[in-house]
Amino acid sequence: MKYPNLEKIAEDRMSAEDVAVILSQTLKDVAARKITLRYALVVSRLALALSKTIKTVELEDRVEFIEQVLKKRKP
Secondary structure (H helix, E strand, O other), X not given: OOOOOHHHHHHOOXXXXXXXXXXXHHHHHHHOOOOOHHHHHHHHHHHHHHHHHHHHHHHHHHHHXXXXXXXXXXX
């Protein structure tokens, strides 16, 4: 099982696109019988947790940005 740029992904924050790549590769590996369904299930559960975390972090970043902009606008 090969995941493109996995080393780069591990160094930075993962994006939703990175999670999609991993899930896509996992699906291909299941279809090619390179990995078991059980292993794919573990990957999919981790991917779900990652995607929820990514959404939360992105939302927190946006809220923080908006708060900073609003603080600068106050007289």
